[in-house]
Amino acid sequence: MEFYKHHGYVYGAGLFGKFIRRSKVNTLPEYFGKRFNSKRLRKLASITLIIAVIAYLLSAIQGVSTLISTITGLDYKWAVLIAWASFTIFTVYSGSKGVLITDTIMFLVFLTGALVAVPFIVSHAGGWNEAISSLANSTTNPGIISWTNNLSYMYPTGIQNLIWAIVYGIVWAIVVMISPWQTSRYLMAKDEHTVMRSSIWASIGVVTVTTILYFTAAFIYKINPNLTDSSTAMIWAAMNSMPTIIGVILLTGILSAGISSASTFLSLIGSSLTNDIITKYQDTSVKKKLLVSRIGMCIVSLIVLCLAFFNPQQIFWIMYFGGTVIASSWGIVAIVSIWSKKISESGAFWGMLLGFLGCVIPKAYSALKGITLPIYLDPFFIGVVLSALGIIIGSIVKRATKENQEFVEELHVRPASEIDIKADKKTHNLTWVYATFSIALGLFFVFSYAIPYLKSI
Secondary structure, X not given: OHHHHHHHHHHHHHHHHHHHHHOOOOOHHHHHHHHHOOHHHHHHHHHHHHHHHHHHHHHHHHHHHHHHHHHHOOOHHHHHHXXXXXXXXXXXXXXXXXXXXXXXXXXHHHHHHHHHHHHHHHHHOOOHHHHHHXXXXXXXXXXXXXXXXXXXXXXXXXXXXXXXXXXHHHHHHHHHHHOHHHHHHHHHOOOHHXXXXXXXHHHHHHHHHHHHHHHHHHHHHHHOOOOOOHHHHHHHHHHHOOOHHHHHHHHHHHHHHHHXXXXXXXXXXXXXXXXXXXXXXXXXXXXXXXXXXXXXXXXXXXXXXXXXXXXXOOHHHHHHHHHHHHHHHHXXXXXXXXXXXXXXXXXXXXXXXXXXXXXHHHHHHHHHHOOOOOHHHOHHHHHHHHHHHHHHHHHHHOOOOHHHHHHHHHHOOOOHHHOOHHHHHHHHHHHHHHHHHHHHHHHHHHHHHHHHHHHHO
16 A cells, blocks of 8 residues: 555656646645636635545544543643644644644654654564564464454455555555645645655655554564554553653654644635635735634534534544545546646536545435445445546536646646756656655565565565
């Protein structure tokens, strides 16, 4: 899954991000509205954005609240209230630039915490090879590190679990390609070279952290197989498997990552509300627009607070719901809007709407019924298929206008301000760094996972 996921940053920058910059918009819904000269598409994009981001915000507040509750012993609902107040007050007063700066700082804190903590967890697990061997033959959680996964956890066959992992790797690649929070970074970047270079470093950083955390989570289970709540595994390790100072750094990193994510999501909601939905304030003063944005963020944060109080703690699955909504409703429309002149306003609108409904309705049905749909009926598949049909049929019924086609042509003209031979060479050289990293990652999995695992079974 990570193979597809982490490449999404690079694909997103090259196939989508630099072109979005050229459209000179403030938000992704505004891009859709400008690209197809459509107010209804802009509002639809904004509504789907808010729904998806609320899901992400809910998962973030649950994660932070779980950490606070576990460390302090406070009741979970009090922890929710503290977490909510922290990121709401911070976001309302800092604005997008403040969120971006703290986002970067918090990521570095989290990365540092994860890197310094891993050696202690590995050591406590008996060493790398010993942990791999033990987990490969686990009887309490069989398949925990196999390609099939634990067959009693998700799907009953290894092939279905593998398909799920590949599918959601692609989902996540699409999410990091065209998600609203990633797009906001494209728009705020200094130039197109910054977009491309930062995507490479982001990909390297994210895949390094996630690879470490996935193995670490399994090693924690080896140390304490009695852990029943997977969301508290890293917290337990910080408090029981490493020196106090290292544990504090790790917990600070986890808390930072949670609040950072929550502030980013809430900031996006505020921007979209004032920029794309409540458009009557477009020509008013900046001060008035800021007031409307802050009121909107407070209202949405209160909705999320209520959901966090009454919704079960399902951090992982809520986050994946938000990702699937983005990928299903926006994925094809966003990429095709850059690379095809044939998609029309009608095709884009129905592609986005059907993709959204095709994902959300099956998700809601399976959640309410408490069932797991067959892998071939995964809401992502349904949403993507319906989105593609909506684009094709809508674009046939109502053809793209000449204005829409000319807009695409303009997007593919590189601005004179972006032409710099030295900068081009520097960006090109960085791709070799990325290629080297990818090869090193593959070798790591072969020699540190595949071979030790095969020797153990």
